[in-house]
Amino acid sequence: MDDNTCAAPSQPACLLSPEQIAGPYFRNPKLIRRNISEGADGVPLILRLAIVDAMTGQPVTGALVDIWHCNARGAYSGWSKINPDKEVDVGEIGSIPRTDDDTYLRGGQFTDKHGVVRFTTIYPGFYAGRSLHIHVAVRITAGNNYLQERHVAWVGQLYLPEAASRSVLNTREYSGRKASPLTNDEDIYYKHHGGEASTLSVHTLSRKSNEDGYFGSTTIAIDTFAVSSHIKPEDFDRYTV
Structure with a gap:
């Protein structure tokens, strides 16, 4: 989804960004930080996400945006001992027991006056049965608290x-895996749940080498009054650190 999702100023409305499941590796570590890499090996990725109100087209300020994704080898913090080359046939929150208390590649930021958050991370790897992706949750808060x-x-x-x-x-950092990633079109969540509209716009940070890193951006249009069914209050209570 790009920044052209919203209509002209005379009709300030945007298409709602498609929701997808939170997946089995959701946690609530309550880490407010821009740099979530914790020194993880991988190609740098600078991420810019703009959150807008789909009803008005205006920026959503003071919202808490959490992101989480796997490392270059396909492992998620909290589940670092799960073999990412072996496909796991589950998708619900809480369906896979935690293995550790690591917190790499997780964190949240409050949107600024422009509805924007920025993260410094690494380009995600993959785990068996999925294409490359980054999870996002947007929480409506009061007073950045x-x-x-x-x-x-x-x-x-x-x-x-x-x-x-x-x-x-x-x-x-990413090569030499036993498993192979799915392409986006092969991924059932991408294929059946609006993945094309959820693809980041990406370009390299340097003309010299792709390994210097990438910049990725998109606009996410939400209904600020909606209550997502994908992460419930009890899920936060269950997975705090």
Whole structure:
């Protein structure tokens, strides 16, 4: 989904960004930070997400945007001992027991006056049975405060363009896996739940080498009054650190 999703100013409305499941690796570590990499090996990725109100087209300020994704080898923090080369036939929150208390490649930011958050991370790898993706949850809060959190309005997944992903997966940190990634079109969540509209716009940070990193961006249009069914209040209570 790009920044042209919204209509002209005379008709300030946007198409709602498609929701997708939170997946089995959701946690609530309550980490407010821009740099979520924790020194993880991988190709750098600078991420810019703009959150807008689908009803008005205006920026959503003070919302808490959480992201989480796997490392270059396909592992998620909290589940670092799960073999990412072996497909796991589950998708619901809580369906896979935690293995550790690591927190790499997770974190949240409050949107600024323009409805924007920025993250410094690495380009995600993949785990068996999925294409490359980044999970996102948008919570409506009061006063930029977890204690005044209202509700989760939107949960989704962002996908990476195939050309950039192929280049990244050929680098040292990502290569040599027993499993192979699915293409976006092979991924059932991408194919059946609006993945094309959830694909990041990506370009390289340097003309010299793709390994210097990428910049990815998109606009996410939400209904601020909606209550997502993909992450419930009890899920936060279950997975705090």
